[in-house]
Amino acid sequence: MLFISSIVFGKKKGAISGAIGMTIFDVLSGWVAWAPFTFVVRWIMGYIVGYYVTEGILYGNWISPVTSIPGNAIQIAAGGIVSLPLAYSLKRTKAF
Template sequence: MNSNNIKNLVLNSLFIALVYVATRFINIPGPTPGGLFHLGNVMFFTIAIVFGKKAGAISGGVGMALFDLTSPYAIWAPFTLVIRMAMGYIIGAAAEKFQKKKVYNIVSILVGITVATLVMIVGYYISEVILYHNFITPLQSVWGNFMQSIVGTVIGVPFSATLKAALKKANVNIYLEDKRISIK
């Protein structure tokens, strides 16, 4: 294993741990069955915005699936893995699009988060239909899923901008997936 692979492994492991901890230990049970308000989305969105689509997909999918596996929600883990990986990829891709142009474009990021939120709502609705064998009951969780994304956006987007500015000011260069992630 070369040093770049080790760096990638360490950074992605750290990102997974951050998402897991924010989901596991900073949460409030929601009003709907199985609903949970947590700050995992804040970490997840921040990682996708600052470090890109691969880091976003890995940290969101694996971090939140690990939470499911270590909680009463274990049955959700396979669904969470796929849904959150797709979300992280979408958000990270939207952020990367403008990172190459050396701008922090809030509109692109918000469009990415909006598309990712729709993927999450539809993905979890389909998952609940599969698990509950019912098309009506899953509608209860749509609002909670939407609010989760709102919280992640309201806190995560400004935090991402602040983190990027701090990393840039400190002249920190991060290498992930054998490429330098320039903080612009």
């Protein structure tokens, strides 16, 4: 379902729905300790597969997009490293 969501709805919606859905599954099935890791891993998987399929269609083959996976993963990691602490700090202010 994660890959289908990412392909049909795009990388962002696929990443979010996969991350939230599988995290809820972990929590409800007793795997609470795994839930944060599941969220991150499934988000990355959903995001990357969205890019991969799009590039496969645009490039007309399924081999060329493989070379962009490491760059996409670095982009996701860097975004998380910057945005998560910043978002946490902003949430603690009175403005939010």
